[in-house]
Amino acid sequence: MIMGEVQALEALCVAADSIWGDEDETIVYAQVLGQGKAVIFRFQRSPDSLPQSLPSRIVCCYHDLEVPDGAFTFQDRSSMRSALWSAIATVWPDCIKDPAIANPGIVVDILPGEAQEIVGRAYQEPLFDQYLALLHDTQPSDLVAEGHSPRIFDISEIVVLEVLGGRGCSKRVQFQDARKPSPLVFKGMDFQTYLLLHDDDDEFARTTVDVWRRSCKLIANMPRHPNIQSPPRYLVSVRDSNQNPVLVGHLSTYFAGGDLGNAIEAANARKSQIPLKQKAKWCHQMCLAITHTHRVAHTYHMDIKPANFVIDDQENLTLIDWEQSGAPATTLAPEADGTWDVEEQGTKENGSPKLVYTKYTGPERRNMPEGSGRESFHIWNVFPEWHASCPKALELAEVFALGRTMWMLLSQTANNFDEVERPDDVQVTWEGNHDTPSHWVKVVENCMKVDPNDRPSLDNLIKFWEGEAYSFKWQASSSFEAARFNMCRPN
Template structure:
């Protein structure tokens, strides 16, 4: 775009612009010299009154849409604001790119306008220490890929063939995906020469933190976990494959792959629940990528803005939940109660979306107060994904505003094994208490996948059982 040309002419890639929740700061991140650097403009209400035409005033007012008494205190539109931000960074870039303070991890650069032009000042961010403190109880085994030969509820040994990589070896190429500043296409400098492409995903979407010294993972010593590298898979995401198969003349996904991928989706989620003791919170076709060996990997962890097409109906932000145990039978069940009328229960930032589940993301609370409710909600999402896969239904539900609005259609079910349909429908039960656990789903598909020999003739559909 034209507003990015000043930086691009310097070999720098403009990346992301975002703001703080108080409406006083605007951040802008660029990719240059193989690093991600954050610049920012700060303007308090008091400063706005005394310096209404300063660049930082105009940027903050335009981004946060503050009311102004004079048009000179803002920009005519967002494009003009972006152009001013990138131009300001381009002005100071030649001077700050080699500054030793700027090159330190955790540094941010403040930009201010004066009568002499644009000034910059680099300093360690106060949030850096808080960020470091978030890295607790991280074990190498938590980060290793799942070994399908081991039970779902047992930890895995750490794979030492996957080394810790110093952040200085990461060469940022470009932003990738649709999740803002946490996802990058990168190369890694290796002694043997240029490496293949990787996807780098930073933890908590905060780039620029280094790994130094000993290769331990976690908060101890001088090493800090900042993210992970995964191979850049040219086969893309599962939703892309499903959409391609659904097109007229598209190639049918073999039953062998459908069973295998259902097993891998379920086993990844089962491992997440029972071993990692956490939740994904946004399961859909874009959360699974396909490797060269036709194996699925679960990505995009704990990204907000859930999709209505795969979200469990009870997780739409309008219910509370609690577990109750029957005194006589000893059976524990989930009980849901709809919120009473009243003010909006917003726990998500404004702008996250108008749907109730984007206003109040229940996973933040349920993951702690009622983990079983979160697990059952993710089993529903898994069921929706399995339905899309085995029926080759693309996720074209952009206009759907609530999970209940998705119409489940099995099409020509004569070509689908009846027990496959039964398992998927059980996962999508309206009553969460009637859904199976992710472990049960994984075991079901493990048995199905083992029955389908790789060398079988998949041009003939398997008859119903």
């Protein structure tokens, strides 16, 4: 959000949250957060809208539609956003007085008025039923471990505070009830997310719901580990027209420390280095989390990167985001890009099995939903395949991802990956990192070896980082011992 665009809203203590459009290019939606509520507004252009009316101009500008006259759109997107947020600010005081606004499925239409320039009219959005239909069949047992009966809160009991980064479904929230102030994270599909994903066949929205259900169940059933996200604390429901609760999301603990990506950016902004002791501890904890994932939980993560490790109050890392639905190009192992198959053949000198990779040349194959993207790994996802056929190869692919993530931490590289579309697009350099011990650089480089057979195993990585993290403890306590010794020495 650019400063100035949201001035009118700020004056009302309302936060501008997001703007998005529909597939048919006739609607623009916007959500704001104010007075404990998240309210969605709609700007629509229909064949009988006046071309110079505000909703029509907003739709034309947002969707880049061709118009015969400059007066039928905006000069640029920034002026469009300013006009959009100001329009919402104009109707806000009346809207918020309307009790209907708190009902599920209510959207406020912004219309050209008679006397006034614009008016807001709350209406029941017809897509709300389609949204509920997508979620209707979800049972608590699809989301939590067997034998557990989680507490379920109605969505009206929850205040959205902020949309978190990532793909858009994660929100920082809090209970309406001021006696329960601790912040939580909502994940799932609220109505806003549905409107954002909705299209003709709702294929993508349906996949997103499935992915949410599976990830929720995955962490619920996973043996606990201190560096892995705990199962959801509560579930969230929305009431349908018969007042029956429909499960739409879950709530988990929010960690105020932010994620590792934020920590790297914050250190860079201060032009400071994260202490080596901290880096060693974090590398160790990342390796512990991934080892538990593969060796104890017998699964995989697939989205290893700094943004998916959050920092708790004791500055320990927790691995979040168990969607297993897409791998980031920045940390994806090159052999896991969907163009290779793998099998174990014979043994290496150290007795461990040797992995042999062959380029796939058969007919086109797909196990990812249409619309995931154009890269080979958006079409063929090797993770579930190798999980079943060659867990060793899967583990070594995640060792690569760990390597990239450890490199980002050690070299404090953050946020310049916009252009990265494939794994090889990342330039791994250690420039300006004179204080990273050379044996650390070597281990991390080994994790990123092109031939997975040359990468260290998770056991070796744990041993290495345990040793490094321990050496700092030892240094700290030995200097303490020395100080004590000096103090006690008779002079």
